[in-house]
Amino acid sequence: MQTDGSDPTEPASDLVLDTAAVLYAGGQSTGMTLAAVDRLNSGLGTSGTLVPTWASLQFVGRGGEVRVAPGSPTGVNMRRVAATMAVVDRAQDGPLDADTVRDELASAREQPVSNTLLFSVACATGAGALAIIFGAQQPAVVLVAALSAALGGLARRAVARLHGEVLTQAFTAALIAGLVGVAADRLHVDDATGLVVLCPAMVLVPGPHILNGALDLLSLRVALGAARLGYSALTLTAIATGLILGLSAGGLGIAVGQTGASVPMGVDVLAAGIAAGSYPVFFSMPYRMIVWPVAVGMLVHAVHWWALTAWHVDLATAAFCSALIAGVLVVPIAHTLRIPFAAVGFASVVALVPGVYVFRMLSGLVNFASAPTPELLTALAFDGAIAALVVAGLASGLALPMHAYAVASANRVTRV
Structure with a gap:
């Protein structure tokens, strides 16, 4: 993950970008990934826009800082997508705890491919x-x-x-x-x-x-x-x-x-x-x-x-x-x-x-x-x-x- 400035990386914004990266790499459509980012922004109290490209995802924050997650959408893993979307779903119920989101996102990343x-x-x-x-x-x-x-x-x-x-x-x-x-x-x-x-x-x-x-x-x-x-x-x-x-x-x-x-x-x-x-x-x-x-x-x-x-x-x-x-x-x-x-x-x-x-x-x-x-x-x-x-x-x-x-x-x- 990279930024274009020298300010410390904002943890909540990093979580939003990390979540989008798991969805994007797991085969989620671009539209549903963008919608998930909007919902997660609401739950975590962050503000920013996701800009998807073939080689990377860019998250533009409220101050204009840009965070980048490299990776291309060449895979499909629906277990990881379903587990990640379960985290995103709770965003509409109220504020999310960043530590809980981080732990569950790590668990979603570990979801295996089929035997x-x-x-x-x-x-x-x-x-x-x-x-x-x-x-x-x-x-x-x-x-x-x-x-x-x-x-x-x-x-x-x-x-x-x-x-x-x-x-x-x-x-x-x-x-x-x-x-x-x-x-x-x-x-x-x-x-x-x-x-x-x-x-x-x-x-x-x-x-x-x-x-x-x-x-x-x-x-x-x-x-x-x-x-x-x-x-x-x-x-x-x-x-x-x-x-x-x-x-x-x-x-x-x-x-x-x-x-x-x-x-x-x-x-x-x-x-x-x-x-x-x-x-x-x-x-x-x-x-x-x-x-x-x-x-x-x-x-x-x-x-x-x-x-x-x-x-x-x-x-x-x-x-x-x-x-x-x-x-x-x-x-x-x-x-x-x-x-x-x-x-x-x-x-x-x-x-x-x-x-x-x-x-x-x-x-x-x-x-x-x-x-x-x-x-x-x-x-x-x-x-x-x-x-x-x-x-x-x-x-x-x-x-x-x-x-x-x-x-x-x-x-x-x-x-x-």
Whole structure:
């Protein structure tokens, strides 16, 4: 922590900045972090404004002094966020004792990530459920995709223990997925270069960062929103690079232009619930809260399935409508439980994310550079267009209710 002057650091202001730093690093949205700072200012009797940037948080005090906490919002730990928000919640009940806040904030920082074995199992169940949703026809495809994701989860935790950053973790897990795809192809497992490699990669997609970036852009925090989306793009590139390199070890590539088989509604909704229950483990959500993304995820996936099969709308429209319903439901849940909206929202709609199209498009671009054909160009353009439209629909549908809530809250405060 640094200041721009020689005056001693004010302890209460430091606590406000420290609290914001825990929330920011834990995946809380910028809007909810700013609201938490305002409430904590009231409880501690401090006054200041938080200025978030990608590389740091700056707290500008009443006298113009600036305190800085370095750090980037690249992680998601919902246990830490929930524990920290429990401290902030008491600010509206009256004055807060600074020593108590300091002790409880230290306890919140110590909240652990999900157990490694459970994390690996969640990777397996998430990838296996996605394989079913995307039309896997053989149990072997689901099992191999699940095994690949489990190995990737163990590798991610091993890299993290060696202080490897998030991009390295994603690349390593994707590389393993590619190598498993090569082995599966040698063993004649169906769809080895399709769902077997793509579904383990799907559990690596940085959904909360994409949604937080969309929220920042809607709130005109353009630089921060662009930084979040740029980080998400880097992560997706690291994943695609790992997949392509792993497959290239066996002279293979990601299947481009493939389409999955249709899935019965009951199977689709059940698999969506399993996927929605797996992702909160990645985000270290308190286990008692997992029921919410599971319930919302199953509901919106039923809506999505019905929109595609009964109303015959396109993928992007179905994704937007489903995400809008999820956003309307998740906003009050996130505010009541004081957990990151982006993490709960992404877990609820994860089965709708078009990661398959993204990775196939990137693989198609690599293939097109060495062997361009009109058919390949058409396939990768189709995949790219579908991915862009569906991501835009999901981000807009989830972000709009949150943005509307933030605007309404700001208007209420202004009138008061």
